[in-house]
Amino acid sequence: MSVAGRMASHPANAPPPLASSRSPSINTVNMASNVPSDPISSLKVSSNNIAAGIGEALEALIEAASMSPMSTKPIFVEWEGRIMALGRKRMASMNGRNAFLYLKSKFGLLSSPRPLFLQVLFVGEAEGDYVEVDLDAWEELAPHIERLRIIS
Known part of the structure; x- marks a missing residue:
């Protein structure tokens, strides 16, 4: 050894x-x-x-x-028969007032003399179930919006 x-x-x-x-x-x-x-x-x-x-x-x-893929789909915005698809991430990154100004600018409504409002259709709701949106809760609501409608 x-x-x-x-x-x-x-x-x-x-x-x-x-x-x-x-x-x-x-x-x-x-x-x-x-x-x-x-x-x-x-x-x-x-x-x-x-x-x-x-x-x-x-x-x-x-x-x-683990959120659903719905969070990446566009939000469809309608004004008098015209429909535009906008990015959900971009819309959700703004506060409600800025989002509304952005929407008005996209449809040429910044100088509109008429009062304008937003109505939304949430994911999973029937087509006729549009409701008016609280702009102060925009960041919370944006991920669940399927369609937006600008009304006067």
Whole structure:
């Protein structure tokens, strides 16, 4: 047997036992049974406010990523028989007042002396179920709009 072989087999030269080979303490076992199996849920219920916030943000990101493909379809806008398709992302990125000004500019209505209003048809509603829109809630409503109608 070589000198290196004898040194490796000597107990004093043996590597220390790995931490994973030790049995877990009672406290570790109890803590593991209280932790939710989903990592995001673990973060959300964390006593650390930053970790809980990250958990909520991750959950919102996953929910947004799983939205239906409807969120990428155009919004159809109608004015006196003329229909135009506008980008949903662009429309949703504006506040309600700016979106209405943008719509007026597209149809040449910026200097219109008549009062104008917006009516919307939401996804999944029947064709005749147009309702007037609250421009202050525009950002919230835009992802669910299928058609817009400008009326006077």
